Amino acid sequence: MVLALSAVAADKLGDESDGSQAVPVHLIELYDEEGATIRADDEQPQPFSLRKTCSECHSVEKISAGWHFNTARTNVVPGRTGQPWILVDVGTGTQIPLSYRSWPGTFRPEQLGITPWKFVQRFGRQMPGGGVGEVESDNPDEIMRQFVSGKLEINCLSCHNAHPGQDQAEYAGQIVRQNFRWAAAGACEFASVRGIAATQSDTYDPLMSDAIAVTYRENKFDHKNRVLFDITREVPAERCYFCHSNVNVDKGGSEKWTADEDVHLAAGMTCVDCHRNGLDHNIIRGYEGEDTASKNPLAAASSCEGCHTAGRLGAPVPEHPGIPPVHFDKLSCTACHSGPWPEQRTYRTKTSRAHALGTHNVNKSDEALPHIVYPVFAGQGGIGAAYRGGLVVLRGSGKIAPHKLIWPAYWGILADQKVTPIALETVKGTVSKIIVKERLPGSGDWPAITTKHITEALKSLQETIEGEAVYICGGKLYRLDGDSGQLLEKEHSAARPYLWPIAHNVRPAAQSLGVRRCEDCHSTDSPFFFGKVGIDSPVVAQQERTKTMVEFERLRPFYTWAFAFSFVFRPWLKVVALGSCAVLAVVLLLYGLKALACVVKVLAEED
Amino acid sequence: MFRTLSIIGFVGTFVGIAVCCVAFPCRKECRWSPVEILRRLVHLFTLLFLEQKLSLVGALRKLVYLLALLCFVVLTVNGFCAAVVLEKSVSGYWIMLQTTAGGVFAVCLAILAVMWAGRCRFTQSDCPWLQGILKRITRWSIQTKIKDRESDAENQKPIGHCLSVGQKITFWLLIFLALPLILSIVSSMFVFFGTDWQEFLLAVHRYTALVFALVAIVHTYLMIRFKMKE
Numbered sequence: 001m002v003l004a005l006s007a008v009a010a011d012k013l014g015d016e017s018d019g020s021q022a023v024p025v026h027l028i029e030l031y032d033e034e035g036a037t038i039r040a041d042d043e044q045p046q047p048f049s050l051r052k053t054c055s056e057c058h059s060v061e062k063i064s065a066g067w068h069f070n071t072a073r074t075n076v077v078p079g080r081t082g083q084p085w086i087l088v089d090v091g092t093g094t095q096i097p098l099s100y101r102s103w104p105g106t107f108r109p110e111q112l113g114i115t116p117w118k119f120v121q122r123f124g125r126q127m128p129g130g131g132v133g134e135v136e137s138d139n140p141d142e143i144m145r146q147f148v149s150g151k152l153e154i155n156c157l158s159c160h161n162a163h164p165g166q167d168q169a170e171y172a173g174q175i176v177r178q179n180f181r182w183a184a185a186g187a188c189e190f191a192s193v194r195g196i197a198a199t200q201s202d203t204y205d206p207l208m209s210d211a212i213a214v215t216y217r218e219n220k221f222d223h224k225n226r227v228l229f230d231i232t233r234e235v236p237a238e239r240c241y242f243c244h245s246n247v248n249v250d251k252g253g254s255e256k257w258t259a260d261e262d263v264h265l266a267a268g269m270t271c272v273d274c275h276r277n278g279l280d281h282n283i284i285r286g287y288e289g290e291d292t293a294s295k296n297p298l299a300a301a302s303s304c305e306g307c308h309t310a311g312r313l314g315a316p317v318p319e320h321p322g323i324p325p326v327h328f329d330k331l332s333c334t335a336c337h338s339g340p341w342p343e344q345r346t347y348r349t350k351t352s353r354a355h356a357l358g359t360h361n362v363n364k365s366d367e368a369l370p371h372i373v374y375p376v377f378a379g380q381g382g383i384g385a386a387y388r389g390g391l392v393v394l395r396g397s398g399k400i401a402p403h404k405l406i407w408p409a410y411w412g413i414l415a416d417q418k419v420t421p422i423a424l425e426t427v428k429g430t431v432s433k434i435i436v437k438e439r440l441p442g443s444g445d446w447p448a449i450t451t452k453h454i455t456e457a458l459k460s461l462q463e464t465i466e467g468e469a470v471y472i473c474g475g476k477l478y479r480l481d482g483d484s485g486q487l488l489e490k491e492h493s494a495a496r497p498y499l500w501p502i503a504h505n506v507r508p509a510a511q512s513l514g515v516r517r518c519e520d521c522h523s524t525d526s527p528f529f530f531g532k533v534g535i536d537s538p539v540v541a542q543q544e545r546t547k548t549m550v551e552f553e554r555l556r557p558f559y560t561w562a563f564a565f566s567f568v569f570r571p572w573l574k575v576v577a578l579g580s581c582a583v584l585a586v587v588l589l590l591y592g593l594k595a596l597a598c599v600v601k602v603l604a605e606e607d
Numbered sequence: 608m609f610r611t612l613s614i615i616g617f618v619g620t621f622v623g624i625a626v627c628c629v630a631f632p633c634r635k636e637c638r639w640s641p642v643e644i645l646r647r648l649v650h651l652f653t654l655l656f657l658e659q660k661l662s663l664v665g666a667l668r669k670l671v672y673l674l675a676l677l678c679f680v681v682l683t684v685n686g687f688c689a690a691v692v693l694e695k696s697v698s699g700y701w702i703m704l705q706t707t708a709g710g711v712f713a714v715c716l717a718i719l720a721v722m723w724a725g726r727c728r729f730t731q732s733d734c735p736w737l738q739g740i741l742k743r744i745t746r747w748s749i750q751t752k753i754k755d756r757e758s759d760a761e762n763q764k765p766i767g768h769c770l771s772v773g774q775k776i777t778f779w780l781l782i783f784l785a786l787p788l789i790l791s792i793v794s795s796m797f798v799f800f801g802t803d804w805q806e807f808l809l810a811v812h813r814y815t816a817l818v819f820a821l822v823a824i825v826h827t828y829l830m831i832r833f834k835m836k837e
Binding site: 318319320321322323324325326328559562563566570573574576577578579580581583584585587588590591594595 | 696698699700702703706709710713714716717720721724728729779782783785786789790792793795796797798799800801802805806809
């Protein structure tokens, strides 16, 4: 009886739906991080804590296990590789993909000396809070700062506040100021925050001082000190766009009116129609095979195939006329339907999380680092579906899909053919003095680095580190020859680009690859196989290098060319085959009719 | 299912041919000594050559037949190795080889159909038992002719007589099967058929190819046997 009661008590009021499609009215009291109620007449009101406020009805612990918030957890299967956070430092010629997830090709932030607190400071602008934002720092230099800034709790309003006044750009601004405790309040429509935690001393006490103060709109509180939140279950696309926008800088630039929207959104759907989750916020990412890595029961049904073979949500069931079924074994749906129509050279793109799009004072230059190119058609790397002995077990796929790609550039230590990145602060102390001799471009592009700079920088680094210093960039590894001190360069596995599959924007069927003819892909000059992928390098002499798409698709170049060339003869083959069939049919008909004539004669008992 | 049927089909056909060779040898004085086997293999090899007695049309007919045979071997080995042995679809350079040989094979079949159709017409003497049935059920006035034919039939060796019929039957079967075989794969190259129909056409192509291959093997065996007896 006691156990049963305790099991019932664990689920809160809002954890389980009663079946009503309506959203309950959220006229609720606000609580600060200490659990104290915030009142309209408070002299020194504290910022509301969503963990405390929302946890009155919702199990925040369950929510915090969701995909957006669980990066700090070590037991989360990584699934398919995704967009990393990209650490950029123009002065040291660095752009390196970081992730707390075990995605092959990314680096853990601590490998570059970035603690969780510093990570939040740098990237929290487009994080919904939670995860590493709530990790207690054990760095002595940060413990006091974290007390001043507070933790970056899960900000439920980032997604679920339907009010047009929800200002994520302000949220990002609060993060920059290290106002983690105040960020959620500062972003919402009925509060404003002044003050900067970054400028406060380590002994700043938010309870005792009003250097950082939050002001609530008085008319938001009712007579019972409750505030009305405009909460939505179906998160509008606008909320998702703040972190998940993408712009093709080579095609129309950042002007929204020049680009076509994803066909699903144009048809009236929203992001969360496909990317669903329950209380556990284990959101569907929507890739094929996700059910091997995700416990979301709708994972399989919410992929492209899941909806479009069953006709869910009005999805048209495709016929794919004229396309041999072998294509569906080798290509993902996104290969033909997603991303921009491929041209002879890949495009450059900017994304919200990589380029801080939508935030104040963002660098709008098309050349701003990091440089991401797309679409790169490559074989997918498999889905991290489980852990075994501490290593990620990859399963499935290998199908060709469009990807975004970044060429990492960083300073590291070479040992046993493996390269370990050097902490950014160490690199800054030596390398940036050499590189910033060149005028850093205002566009945020690479400085004009030459091999001379790299040689000087490596020599300088060598004096401060143990091991052999190397520089990775543009797909190459640069090192100093031990004897002559000359700079050597070669291709190396550590310099391989990092790719992550993309699925948006989805083009309509009339704009899918192959809709015109087979030669959309199967021709000797088709971008799908023979397009050029730009190699991004800060080294001036290496900046025009390219690779061919076929190298990423793990196909043999000559075979691919020969197969594409054979399509020149395909119309002739059709004519020859149909002609032969016509002759065969005429012969059969002629002698068949003769045989029939015989039968007729026999049955007529003629001679 | 296809793999199982293919294995059963090929094994059964080759076993049947082997049994036929042993049970019904080409010649009465047939021996199985190594020298005799070697002699027969050499004779078999010489069948590939063009005989001097052939006219230009005859030579052309034989050349086309040999080319068709070569393409058939390539197509069968390439196609069934992938499907039966490797259990995957033909891909890579093999699909280019398959497509090239398939085109040539289609042309050869069309030429052979025109050149051989006349010779492969069924005649009255092909099936004496059928004539007997017809005689009974109709008042067919070829009874005298039948009597002449009957005496001929008694003098002829039954197996040689059946070979001729066998060749004709297999020839017409091949011509008939060639149509769905070629059309099923060519029509999939047009934008008429969606995925479900493409898979159906591929299945038609596979199973037709299996039957075609088995009939072609029997036809080739009968041809060799006929030539060896000559």
